[in-house]
Amino acid sequence: MVKDQEYLRNKASYCLDLAKKLGATSASVSVGHSISESVSFRNKVLDESNRSDNLGVSITTYIDKKKSSISSSNLLDENIKTLIEKCIETTKITPEDEFNGLPDKNLLANKIKDLDLYDQSHIENDKKIEYLKELETATSDNDKIVNTESGFTENKSNFILASSDGFCEGYKTSSFTASCVAVAKDDKSMERDYDYTSKCFLSDIKSSSHLAKETREKTIKKLSPKKIGSEKINIIFDKRIASSLLSAFAGAISGSAIARGTSFLKDKLGEQVFSQNINIIDQPDILKGLGSRPFDSEGVKTETLKLVEKGQLKSYLVDTYNGKKLNLKSNGRCGGTSNLFFENGELSFDELLKSNSKLIYVTETIGHGTNLVTGDYSVGAAGFLIEN
Template identity: 35%
Template sequence: MQLIKEIENEELHLVNTVKNTLKLSKNINASVEVFIKKTIGISVNVRNNIVENVEFNSDGGLFITVYNKFSKGSVSSKDFSIKNIKNMLDIAINISKYSSSDFFSGLPDIKFLCFHSMELDLFHPWEFNIENAIKMSILSEKSAFESDKRIVNSEGSFLNSHTTINVFGNSLGVLEKYKSTRYSNYTCMIAQDKNSMQRDFDYSLSRRIDDLIKPEILGQKTAKRAISRLGSRKIQTMRSPIIFSSEISHMFFSHLASAISGDNVYQKSTFLINDLKMKIFPDWLDIEENPHLKRGLGSKPFDNEGVATEIKYIIKAGILQTWLLNCYNARKLKLDSTGNCGGIHNWLVSNQNISFEELLKKMDQGILVTELMGQGVDVINGNYSRGAVGFWVEKGKISYPINEITISGNLRNMWNNIVSISSDVDRRNNIQCGSVLLSEIQVSGN
């Protein structure tokens, strides 16, 4: 109860800060936008039964943007005092006087703004107990060590708890807020046999502490993953079917988010520049964005400009339905904001309602990728190249682990080559998707 009271008091303080800023801004002849984001949290890190660190954080920022006709001035600070707010407003006005006039700058149209934030069940405070957090982290490691003698070391076990408060207001009369909690636990273990040493990790992420994987189960899963990678082999260069496991498939679709972002579209720096309302995925595939998913990790009632979020299709029957726009790039493109200033919100990728085991059988022979490395993706031309590790699949069953491979292709072809998606949806990311089977991709090995 003490923590809840502290958070409520902090929220009230931040709301009053935004109110005071807007009140003071009435003395200037300009439109004003005010945003405060504050995160309060604690992290515990344990390694080999020893507490390595306990971190407390209370980070916040006040962001003020002034639109002086069509010139913009922005300033931020961690000092929320009235004296500093007055100074920030003066600085923002002065910046706008020396900024180039840009017809596309300005506050959102009032019809798109959020004036009544909906309740999304994002706030589930937990009275954080350091001793209990340490015990939970130690238990994860202990469970991993006890599960198999081949687990020889640990790279650490973490437990994190954070609360974030968001308050937004502007001179059009908006003053909205919401708060959320986020908890995570993570364990990384090292396995060894006579011939090799491998590491792997597992984690969980949720809005409620009780929804995290239990520490002993997390440890067992992490140990199993590390052991499964012992005896990894290299394979020959080939073209092969491939499965992106559900734990990494969100990365595959994150490149779509980048390719259809408004900034890349209006600058014509995306290979999808001419593909709006065109088919770029198989006709059975849908991607729905649902910002209003209860307890969703990407849920929010409004974006970073105060525009109300809404449920919409990104992909429908394989066809690209929309760009991801904030107010500025929407005006550049003569369109409306899609409420995506600050990123995407809960992409739900459809699947074909088959299990992961059925997906392996469908592939029959090929590569299951469980981890990706590097950043070799170019959204200007769609070229894709990343390091990978995983498993070789033979006759629909995992045969042996593989490493030191590179997978490459072009995103347009890769998306068109999606054969099926299984129902083992990973809900730990903004993009929720099952394992993805592609008919063919270039694999570079020996």
């Protein structure tokens, strides 16, 4: 069971009071507790069972425009006192930076919405093992499947974020994740593919039979691949690739990259950067959303951002520090995005396939060939050539 809010609040208050007494002009602190339990299988045999229990504190102290941070997993009062003393001493000798400081008070979250991010349910290891046995047995229900690996992980966490400006809020989160990797073989080739399910609530994850069917079918479909010649051709990305595309895009519009001038999207606000059919949204208030959060890692309230609208770049991801550099207000993205996604288009998947006489449906990319300075994107790809 993770530590309750009262315990974490008391530790956070102790840290802030002590930091002020020891000379900090302002301070912020995050106190968190997380528990993770995982089980993994390989070829229907138990491979590993792990449990981690992490309790930690991270403290940032300011003396005017000087700043330093320190963290520890030892939350005894005497250790925290030593920790803050060292942090204050480091702050004193750190060069001033005019952009250092806590967020504006009027940007802080003051009404914390319950986003239903925590499931009280707990699945014992024997139940995890039972799920994985069923998963691998069902995945192997074809002679072409020669190898399987699977895993089940349960995470629970609770934290408090507090600052000397009076902010003190936190919330619990949970996640349940099951995954399966399969290897298929025929006379011509051996191929690998996977599927997974991850939700905040245990009752929402895919059944073992469903996950097995998806993994098995995806893997077998990849057998006996052929190379094609070089040509200019339309492509459709499978939805599994969206996360890597969006991650690269988020890096290119991060406040730090824009402020440093290391992004090809610097000075591109309001300009067309995608097809007019593309909308990209970051929505932090989705109920039971794995990335949902009522505030960012500075306590700034989060709201839905339409980052790209009809292909035009509408916003950067801005925190307090880089916002000051760019003369922009923080939009609650310290720590990155929340639930970032491409908005559904007007055409269905089948309609997209029929809209081209010849295209490649890309189901996997290989490598990390994204250059955020130039905007070049070059990766290996595997998928299906679809004609007529």
